[in-house]
Structures are given as C-alpha cells and as structure tokens.
Amino acid sequence: QQQVKQSPQSLIVQKGGISIINCAYENTAFDYFPWYQQFPGKGPALLIAIRPDVSEKKEGRFTISFNKSAKQFSLHIMDSQPGDSATYFCAANLLTDYKLSFGAGTTVTVRA
C-alpha cells in the first residue's frame, strides 16, 4: 500500500508555463518531504525538500507548498523550460530512519 499518492501521472506544458504536481501522504509522523528529479538513463537526484514546520519553500523556479492539516504537498515549476523535462518523484520519511516512501512519479514534458 503506497503511503504517498502522487498525481498526475504525466503532464505536458508549454515553455514558460507552470507545472504543478500534487502529493498526499498518510503517515502524520513523516517529518521530511523531498522531491527527486530523474532524467532518462540517470538515477533520481534531490531537487528540493521541505520540513513540516514551514508552509512553503522556494529555490529558483521550483517551489514546494505544504499543507500539514490536509496532509498534502505540491511542487510548482515556474517558467517551465525544455530542460525541466524529466520524471519527478515526491517522497516522505521519518528523518530518524532514512527510509523514503515514494510517490508513483510524474513525467513532465515541456514543449518548446
């Protein structure tokens, strides 16, 4: 049973548009919520992460929004670029045991 549910499975966005990926989690004890980015033929790499004591974190064009009461968090990619085309995974874990629970992944395609 997947502890982190991710949607949509895929999305297509025009260059310059906004990509939004949503995740919901079950375990209220989770205290770390990272997003990983994976390009074809590569392993996932950490993109951005948030802890539940803040509601938003921004790094460049990437923003995580976090809603603790709804047990949901989302990734916003602003001004999407063709180089952002990749698969994005949300995840969650307890920092004390390092075991990540991953969402199913979202394939983002940015059209030039």
Place this chain on the structure above:
Amino acid sequence: DVKVTQSSRYLVKRTGEKVFLECVQDMDHENMFWYRQDPGLGLRLIYFSYDVKMKEKGDIPEGYSVSREKKERFSLILESASTNQTSMYLCASIAGGTDTQYFGPGTRLTVL
C-alpha cells in the same frame, strides 16, 4: 561530489539464474539502500543496511537477499531470478545525520 556506482547498466538473465547486482559508494556513508523502480509504482524499497553486516527488510524483500561485507559495497542478490523481477534497480546511500539520499544510475535487469 558523492558518487554511487552500479556494476552494470543493463543485464539480461535467464529464469532460475542467481543474479548479483553490485553497488559501491565513495563517501563513507553508513546507510545504503536497494530500490526497484517500475512504471506507475515509483520506487519501492527492497532492503537497506545501516552498517557493515547489518541488513533490514524493506517493503518488498521477497525473492531477494543482500550482502554488506564492506562499508562501501552493498550487493543485491536474486536467488532464483523470475520474470516478475524484470525491473530497474537503483542503489542509494546517505550519511548518518543528513537528509539527502544519493542514487546510482540504475541497472536495468531483464529476466527471460
């Protein structure tokens, strides 16, 4: 830069064969993980290790075993490969007290 390497990028094996997947990290990380990645299912944890000679089952350990004789090396063993073990296998490591897992490039295993 942390580097996690996996012994093979592509592997083709026959049903019933014993398969070894090797992972090496060069940053003296205590914690290492094996995941499998399948479309629509994201990454699922097979086994992990907090230290040399220590191992713990993840979410889907059936049909797999692991070995960690040295700190830098974590091996995944398929005792008798089956077609439903055809997948992408990803190794990861993380230093104790930190929050970022570093992934290898993956091994795409096909079992015929």
